[in-house]
Amino acid sequence: AQTVTQSQPEMSVQEAETVTLSCTYDTSESNYYLFWYKQPPSRQMILVIRQEAYKQQNATENRFSVNFQKAAKSFSLKISDSQLGDTAMYFCAFTTLSGTYKYIFGTGTRLKVLA
Amino acid sequence: ETGVTQTPRHLVMGMTNKKSLKCEQHLGHNAMYWYKQSAKKPLELMFVYNFKEQTENNSVPSRFSPECPNSSHLFLHLHTLQPEDSALYLCASSQEAGDSYGYTFGSGTRLTVV
Numbered sequence: 436a437q438t439v440t441q442s443q444p445e446m447s448v449q450e451a452e453t454v455t456l457s458c459t460y461d462t463s464e465s466n467y468y469l470f471w472y473k474q475p476p477s478r479q480m481i482l483v484i485r486q487e488a489y490k491q492q493n494a495t496e497n498r499f500s501v502n503f504q505k506a507a508k509s510f511s512l513k514i515s516d517s518q519l520g521d522t523a524m525y526f527c528a529f530t531t532l533s534g535t536y537k538y539i540f541g542t543g544t545r546l547k548v549l550a
Numbered sequence: 551e552t553g554v555t556q557t558p559r560h561l562v563m564g565m566t567n568k569k570s571l572k573c574e575q576h577l578g579h580n581a582m583y584w585y586k587q588s589a590k591k592p593l594e595l596m597f598v599y600n601f602k603e604q605t606e607n608n609s610v611p612s613r614f615s616p617e618c619p620n621s622s623h624l625f626l627h628l629h630t631l632q633p634e635d636s637a638l639y640l641c642a643s644s645q646e647a648g649d650s651y652g653y654t655f656g657s658g659t660r661l662t663v664v
Contacts (some may be wrong), residue, residue: 439592468650480655487650488560526560526593530650535570540593 437462440539448517449549455502456544459529467531469503470538471512475523483525486510487544517548528535553577556641556656557573566663571659573624573641579654580645582624584616587638587658599624600647631663 439460448454459471470485486494486503493501502511514520514521527541531549554575563569573582584596598606599618613635615627624641638660642653 443585444590459563470652472655478660479657480640480642480653482652482654530648532648532650537595538593542590542592 437529437531438540439529439539440478441525441527441544443544444542445545447547447549449513450517450519452517453515454517454546455525456514456525456527456546458510458512460508460510460527460529460539462529462531464531464533466530469501469510469512470528470530471499471501472514472526472528472540473521474526474543475520479528480526481544484512506528514546519550521550522546524550533534553654554641554643554656556639556659558659559657559662560662562662562664563628563631565633567631568627568629570628571626571639571641573626573656573662574652575622575641575643575656577643577654579643579645580621581644581649582618582621583644583653584624584626585640585642587640592630593640597626598647605647629659631661633663636661636663 467488471483472480473483474480484496498515500513524543526543528538530538554625557572581600586594595608596610597616617625638658641659644653
């Protein structure tokens with residue numbers, strides 16, 4: 436079965452500090468895509484970053500970067516220079532190209548940025 | 551402008567009521583999805599529509615009935631719900647079903663069944 440595990444239900448970080456959210460996944464597929472989504476109190480899920488499994492280079496989007504370890508099936512999100520607006524639920528997800536139309540999501544990590 | 555608009559934002563309904571959730575997207579996408587979000591659980595995929603055709607029903611009870619009249623609109627008709635159906639219902643869209651570029655989500659409808 437394909438699964439995504441986020442082992443940190445809640446985290447907090449001081450403003451301007453760096454925080455890393457962890458995610459592990461399990462799949463037998465070799466070609467897949469990984470995502471981090473942010474869900475602020477407004478409830479809209481926003482795509483933060485996307486990683487293609489066949490690319491070794493870690494994806495980066497401004498203050499957000501990932502550490503993708505394919506052999507370990509690990510996909511952590513690093514937020515640098517944390518801002519109050521980063522306070523949100525963060526969901527890790529992946530999808531394969533197997534035609535099932537499914538994105539598999541984790542249970543989320545609630546991140547609170549402290550002033 | 552979110553691109554995917556869901557109405558209503560909040561809904562309280564009795565177990566014998568009939569109501570509908572609406573989702574609209576202006577992104578030119580051809581696939582639309584309904585997800586159920588409950589606390590401390592992964593998002594649960596309910597239905598997938600691709601080019602207006604339902605391509606997936608993830609063993610959803612018949613008290614949830616989807617409708618997709620065109621590629622821009624998606625409805626979820628609700629009747630005789632149970633209290634455990636209380637959750638946040640999210641609509642999403644993508645260029646096509648199985649798209650690997652990520653989904654665009656709406657802000658959800660918070661449903662409470664009393």
